[in-house]
Amino acid sequence: MVRLITHNLLACHAKGCTSNNFPLQLKDVQVELRDAEYNADFLRGFISRIEWPALVDAARQLGDTSLPNEPPEMMDDDFLQKLHHVLLEIHIEEGAMICPNCAHVYPISNGIPNMLLAEHEIG
Amino acid sequence: MSRPEFQAPPEIYYGDTEAKKYTNNSRIQQIQADMTYRALELLSLPSDQPALLLDIGCGSGLSGEILDEEGYNWVGVDIAPSMLEVALEREVEGDLFLQDIGQGFGFRPGSFDGAISISVIQWLLNAETSHPTSSPPHRLTRFFTTLHAALRNPSRAIFQFYPTSDDQVQLITSIAQKAGFGGGVVVDYPNSNKARKVFLCLFVGGGGGQQVPKGLEVD
Numbered sequence: 001m002v003r004l005i006t007h008n009l010l011a012c013h014a015k016g017c018t019s020n021n022f023p024l025q026l027k028d029v030q031v032e033l034r035d036a037e038y039n040a041d042f043l044r045g046f047i048s049r050i051e052w053p054a055l056v057d058a059a060r061q062l063g064d065t066s067l068p069n070e071p072p073e074m075m076d077d078d079f080l081q082k083l084h085h086v087l088l089e090i091h092i093e094e095g096a097m098i099c100p101n102c103a104h105v106y107p108i109s110n111g112i113p114n115m116l117l118a119e120h121e122i123g
Numbered sequence: 124m125s126r127p128e129f130q131a132p133p134e135i136y137y138g139d140t141e142a143k144k145y146t147n148n149s150r151i152q153q154i155q156a157d158m159t160y161r162a163l164e165l166l167s168l169p170s171d172q173p174a175l176l177l178d179i180g181c182g183s184g185l186s187g188e189i190l191d192e193e194g195y196n197w198v199g200v201d202i203a204p205s206m207l208e209v210a211l212e213r214e215v216e217g218d219l220f221l222q223d224i225g226q227g228f229g230f231r232p233g234s235f236d237g238a239i240s241i242s243v244i245q246w247l248l249n250a251e252t253s254h255p256t257s258s259p260p261h262r263l264t265r266f267f268t269t270l271h272a273a274l275r276n277p278s279r280a281i282f283q284f285y286p287t288s289d290d291q292v293q294l295i296t297s298i299a300q301k302a303g304f305g306g307g308v309v310v311d312y313p314n315s316n317k318a319r320k321v322f323l324c325l326f327v328g329g330g331g332g333q334q335v336p337k338g339l340e341v342d
């Protein structure tokens with residue numbers, strides 16, 4: 001159950017991997033859609049935390065093209081509904097996330113990403 | 124019986140059988156629920172403001188179910204696959220990660236509005252191999268440093284845990300402080316063997332304005 005809200009917060013944490021380590025690239029992913037409770041206040045409060053281009057890219061990669069290139073100045077309900085869907089209703093179930101810097105592969109199986117590092121990757 | 128953290132590492136101790144036994148035990152469910160509510164109280168989030176929380180050592184989702192009920196979005200991490208398996212079966216709403224908290228987090232700065240952790244960090248006090256990166260101070264340092272970065276300023280992280288000595292409390296608190304946290308230990312019902320509970324209340328920022336809450340007493 002990696003949703004794009006979480007993917008947008010996640011950088012690589014392998015030893016020495018401190019730049020160009022976000023966003024993790026999605027590979028061979030399978031997604032499932034699941035309804036989540038809509039909360040406009042949460043979205044309005046959260047939007048400043050989003051790395052927007054990374055979110056738009058990830059969503060488009062998963063076939064959702066509903067988000068504009070820039071977050072709009074007017075956050076009307078129509079926009080917030082789309083944001084809600086992208087952030088909270090698309091679940092990555094299988095596949096992998098790959099660090100663009102060190103190429104560490106974080107496999108996702110049964111909805112759970114494996115974030116464990118090998119001994120030599122621990123900082 | 125000796126404490127679970129002395130018997131085997133958590134991902135081994137909480138295998139399939141133990142994970143189910145633990146989750147289905149109604150006494151454990153009740154204790155975990157009580158401690159989760161108390162941790163949320165100590166977290167003292169602004170009311171009516173939705174939040175994204177980190178559940179550290181979320182296990183089978185006993186605390187996560189309460190976060191769901193309370194309307195929080197959350198991300199849970201745990202090192203025991205069997206526990207996460209049970210959490211999936213219980214259909215909790217949070218995103219679940221298989222992660223060793225002693226290896227540190229990769230979440231971007233300021234990702235979370237707060238963190239809770241129920242009956243977990245005592246596990247960080249046991250060295251699992253002789254490798255230097257797995258010594259308890261190393262693991263605690265990585266854990267607290269990367270957690271501090273992942274939290275918003277100001278915010279709190281509340282850990283209920285089971286220390287076996289004052290030295291352990293000292294070690295954990297001093298490493299948390301070095302990582303940038305303020306705060307301290309809250310002991311509920313200090314004079315009751317049965318009801319006594321230890322909470323580490325850590326603060327990010329706040330300009331020294333955040334005071335360590337008082338422990339509960341029997342009246």
Ligand SMILES: [Zn+2]
Nearest residue numbers: 012017099102
């Ligand atoms: Zn990396």
